[in-house]
Amino acid sequence: MNKYRTHKCDELRKSDVDKNVSLSGWINKKRDHGNLLFIDLRDNYGITQCIIDKENKNFLELEKTQLETVIKISGKVVNRSDEAKNKDIATGEIEVVISEYETLGTCKELPMPVFSDQEYAEEIRLKYRFLDLRRKKIHENIILRSKVISYIRNEMTKLGFLEFQTPILTSSSPEGARDFLVPSRLNPGKFYALPQAPQQFKQLIMVSGFDKYFQIAPCFRDEDARADRSPGEFYQLDLEMSFVEQEDVFNIVEKLLVNTFKNFSSKKLMHNVFPKIPYSEAMIKYGTDKPDLRNPLVIKDITEIFNRGDVTFDIFKKLVKSGSKVRSITTKDTKDKPRSFFDNIDKWAKEQGASGLAYFTIEKNNKISAKGPVGKFFSEEALLEIMKITKSKIGDSIFLACGKQNELEKITALARDKIAKDLDLINNDTFAFCWIVDYPMFENDELTNKIKFSHNPFSMPQGKLRDKDFENPLDILAYQYDIVCNGIELSSGAIRNHKPDLMYRLFSIAGYNKSEVDEKFSGMINALSYGAPPHGGIAPGIDRIVMLLADEKNIREVTMFPMNQNAQDLMMNAPSEINEEQLKELNLSIKTKN
Numbered sequence: 001m002n003k004y005r006t007h008k009c010d011e012l013r014k015s016d017v018d019k020n021v022s023l024s025g026w027i028n029k030k031r032d033h034g035n036l037l038f039i040d041l042r043d044n045y046g047i048t049q050c051i052i053d054k055e056n057k058n059f060l061e062l063e064k065t066q067l068e069t070v071i072k073i074s075g076k077v078v079n080r081s082d083e084a085k086n087k088d089i090a091t092g093e094i095e096v097v098i099s100e101y102e103t104l105g106t107c108k109e110l111p112m113p114v115f116s117d118q119e120y121a122e123e124i125r126l127k128y129r130f131l132d133l134r135r136k137k138i139h140e141n142i143i144l145r146s147k148v149i150s151y152i153r154n155e156m157t158k159l160g161f162l163e164f165q166t167p168i169l170t171s172s173s174p175e176g177a178r179d180f181l182v183p184s185r186l187n188p189g190k191f192y193a194l195p196q197a198p199q200q201f202k203q204l205i206m207v208s209g210f211d212k213y214f215q216i217a218p219c220f221r222d223e224d225a226r227a228d229r230s231p232g233e234f235y236q237l238d239l240e241m242s243f244v245e246q247e248d249v250f251n252i253v254e255k256l257l258v259n260t261f262k263n264f265s266s267k268k269l270m271h272n273v274f275p276k277i278p279y280s281e282a283m284i285k286y287g288t289d290k291p292d293l294r295n296p297l298v299i300k301d302i303t304e305i306f307n308r309g310d311v312t313f314d315i316f317k318k319l320v321k322s323g324s325k326v327r328s329i330t331t332k333d334t335k336d337k338p339r340s341f342f343d344n345i346d347k348w349a350k351e352q353g354a355s356g357l358a359y360f361t362i363e364k365n366n367k368i369s370a371k372g373p374v375g376k377f378f379s380e381e382a383l384l385e386i387m388k389i390t391k392s393k394i395g396d397s398i399f400l401a402c403g404k405q406n407e408l409e410k411i412t413a414l415a416r417d418k419i420a421k422d423l424d425l426i427n428n429d430t431f432a433f434c435w436i437v438d439y440p441m442f443e444n445d446e447l448t449n450k451i452k453f454s455h456n457p458f459s460m461p462q463g464k465l466r467d468k469d470f471e472n473p474l475d476i477l478a479y480q481y482d483i484v485c486n487g488i489e490l491s492s493g494a495i496r497n498h499k500p501d502l503m504y505r506l507f508s509i510a511g512y513n514k515s516e517v518d519e520k521f522s523g524m525i526n527a528l529s530y531g532a533p534p535h536g537g538i539a540p541g542i543d544r545i546v547m548l549l550a551d552e553k554n555i556r557e558v559t560m561f562p563m564n565q566n567a568q569d570l571m572m573n574a575p576s577e578i579n580e581e582q583l584k585e586l587n588l589s590i591k592t593k594n
Contacts, residue, residue, distance in 0.1 A: 004072055004104070010046025010090050016077045021096060023048055024072040024104060026134065027065060029115050037063055039098075040115075041073065044139075048091045050075065052098040062101060068114055068134070070105035073098045122556075127570040129561055141558045145546045148264055149216055152237055152542075155256055161212040161239060166201035168194060168218070173520070178222035180232075188587040194220035197539060200524045202240040203458065203496055206535040207527045214239040216542060222567075227554045228488055228544055231567035234555075236491065237545075240537035246479050246495055249536050250274070250435060253483060253493075257540070261431055264549045270294070270432040274483070278438040287327075287413030289439075292487030293432035295420040299412045300390045302328050302400075310379035316358075316402045326402045327412045328390055331419060335361050335395040341422070342372065345399065348418060354411040358400040362392060374400070406446075417487070431485055431548065438462070439480040442473045442509060453510050455480045458524070459494035460536075461506065473509045483540060485548055493538025500528045 004024040012021065025043035032038075037059060039050045050073055052059050065071070075098040086092030111127075112120050114134045125132045133139060153163070172179045172193035179193040195201075197219050205213045217238040225231040241248065254274055261269060270293060282289050285298050305311055306320040316326055334341075342359045349357040360372035368380045368387075378386070392398060399419070401412050420426050441461050443454040451473055459478040463469075469476060479495035497503050503525065507517045518525060546558040556562040563569050583589060 008045040009041055009043040009048045012048055012077055012091050012094050012096070014079065014093050017079055017094060019077050020074070021077055022072060022074045023050070023096065025070070026114075027067050027069050027071060030063075030067065032063060039073075041071070042134075046091060047089050049080075049086070049095040050098050051095055052101075056098065058098065058101050062098075065103070066107045066109070068107040068110060068131070069103060070107075072102045072104055074100040122564060123570060126556075126562065126564055129571045133560065138557060141546070141550045141552065142560055144264065144550055145542075145558055145560075148260065148546055148549065149542060151260060151263060152256065153216065155259060156214045156237075156239070159212070159252060159256070161214040162210060163215055164205060164210070164213055165215060166195070166198040166205075166217065170195050170201075171523075173200075180220045180222055183586040183588055185586055196221050197236065198238050199456070199458070200521070202238060202537060203524065203535065204527050206240055206242045206496075207498075207530070207532045211242050212239075213241075213537075217539070225563070225565045225567070228547065230543065230555055230559060231563050231565070235542040236539040237542055238537070238539040240535060242533040242535045244495070244534070244536050246437070246481065246536065249493060249495075249538055250276075250481075253538055253540065254433075257433065257483075257485075257545075260545070261549065265431070267429050267431055270430050271434075274433040274435050276435045276437050279436055279440065280438070282436050283409055284327075287409040287411075287416060288487075289436045289482060290484050290487055290489045291434065291436075292417065292426070293434055294426045294428075294430050294486060295416060296425055297329055297331070297416045297420050299327050299329055299416060302326050302386055302389055305382060305386055305389075308379075308382055308385075311377060311382045313358075313374055313377035316400070319402050324402050324404055325408055326400060327408055328386070328401075329399045329412065329416055329419060330390045330392040331397045331399070331423060332393075333395050334397040334423075335363065337397070342397070342399075345415070345419060345422070349401070349411060349415060352411060352414055354401065354403070354407070357411075357415060358402075359397060361397040362387065362394055364394045368394070372397075433483065433485045436482040436484060437480075438477045439482075440474060441476040441478040441480075441506070444474070450511060451509055454478075455492060456494045457507065457510065458496050458503070460497045460534075461502075465502075470505065470509065479536070481538070483538065488544055488548065490544050491538050491540040493536065495534070495536035498528055498532040498534055500525055503528070 006021045007023060009023055009025050023041055025041045028040040028042035028047060030037065030039055035054045037052050039062065040047050041050050052062055073096065075096045077094050078097055080093055080095050112124055112131060114131055117135055117137045133142060169182060169192040172181065172191065173196065177196055179196065182192040182194065184190045184192060198215065198217050202213055215238045217236055218233055219236055220233050223229060223231060258269060258272055279289055282291055284301055287299055303320055303325045306313065306317050306326055311317065320326060346356045346359065358374045360370035360375035362383060363369055363371050368383050369375065370378050370383055386398065390398060399415060401408055401415065440454050442451045445452045455478065459480045462477045462479055480492065481494065482492050483490045504514055504517060543555050543558060547555050550558050552558055561571065
């Protein structure tokens with residue numbers, strides 16, 4: 001028999017009545033009724049109510065014992081009275097009458113209560129994360145994370161994938177986010193980089209003749225924190241397959257995600273076969289390549305309307321002549337909404353840095369007209385054309401935004417989400433997955449006006465390229481794809497470029513000469529020269545998958561020991577200074593910043 005417990009705190013039932021048992025755990029709550037003291041004893045598995053009466057020699061000691069003290073109790077299981085039964089816990093029909101107890105771990109005064117899930121300042125929660133993790137909701141989130149990872153690992157094995165581990169200390173890459181660098185003691189003046197992803201290694205695994213690889217991989221990027229992104233490190237389901245096309249990757253990932261989300265959530269999936277949306281279409285219809293398809297609102301381009309003579313909205317007409325575009329968002333049957341609703345949206349848009357959102361509502365008396373601040377600028381014929389393009393009807397309202405394409409996409413994407421939330425159009429009991437496909441291989445750098453890779457530089461371009469195609473590189477599409485759920489990007493992936501000559505050609509467009517490619521990607525380019533199979537893959541983020549399944553808004557709620565917004569671990573005091581001896585070993589010196 002285990003000396004600490006005969007049962008866990010979720011195990012005892014009516015069938016155990018009259019048994020003598022031992023339980024160990026934390027004092028979750030106490031309720032002192034004078035002659036009786038009720039103690040909720042908690043362990044990893046659940047809670048059991050224990051009672052001790054005033055006649056027991058241990059009563060006074062237990063009465064004074066601090067919450068979260070770890071104790072062992074021994075006693076007899078008894079039935080609870082009908083009015084005292086608790087249907088919210090598995091052990092709610094019984095309680096344990098304490099005969100003996102022992103303190104196993106004392107507890108100081110708590111900086112935050114554990115039995116409550118109320119919000120506390122991030123600084124307190126992260127500094128005392130070991131206490132925060134005892135709280136019911138976050139404790140369950142971390143258990144969910146473990147179960148999801150185990151399930152995914154088993155599913156990948158069933159699908160014929162082999163799990164391999166790739167190096168943590170590797171070389172720096174010129175593409176992507178900032179690297180975390182590690183100085184080499186044995187190679188003075190040189191640095192390793194922690195992997196932003198096992199990208200090159202997983203491709204090398206395919207070149208090595210393995211057919212299907214996966215790994216629950218730690219990744220390290222020196223990026224600023226966001227609600228859906230941890231600063232520093234995160235985990236992803238990294239996978240790669242040989243002799244595949246884009247659809248083969250989609251089939252595997254869809255099967256895995258559908259099964260995972262159905263297994264761990266009661267929410268419905270909007271699609272079992274995920275829609276495929278070209279990047280260019282997504283940017284027009286949703287203003288973003290991370291669309292939330294639970295939102296029924298769609299953005300339409302109505303720029304051409306402002307070239308008509310019977311449209312007198314001069315501010316927009318002048319902007320259109322100078323190269324701006326006009327996009328619209330239609331809200332169905334909002335004719336009875338008060339003017340304050342529309343004005344608040346316009347005010348909100350200005351707070352986002354835009355010039356605002358114009359609006360009007362379509363109505364019909366003797367003829368079709370538009371009610372609202374800018375309605376008078378549109379003729380009946382112009383309104384009919386707008387209704388045709390936007391598929392709007394009498395009683396619908398239309399918001400308008402005008403600007404340069406990048407600015408316009410940003411504000412319309414935000415406005416689409418804002419309006420849908422204000423109108424309560426989003427079904428929160430649904431997961432809506434989609435693929436974003438046909439990404440451009442290259443894009444213009446807004447700062448330097450030079451051409452750069454838009455996504456992964458190792459991606460395969462689409463089609464059989466001829467010399468003339470390289471003269472217009474911004475028109476080249478790649479076999480690159482993102483998977484998105486409820487407006488959150490879970491991963492980017494691609495069919496890889498396994499042809500060295502084509503890789504040199506593509507890198508030259510982005511400003512790299514052959515020797516730079518050989519230097520920066522020596523392992524990859526060398527391996528591809530010795531017979532590489534066509535291959536492709538993807539790497540869905542584990543943290544984001546669990547965040548969606550746990551219905552959390554912030555990734556810290558599903559991460560065991562996260563950093564704060566400034567990439568600091570408040571519990572372990574990292575990053576920390578190192579001493580002179582360590583610096584000397586690494587051939588480093590600290591330059592004081594003025």
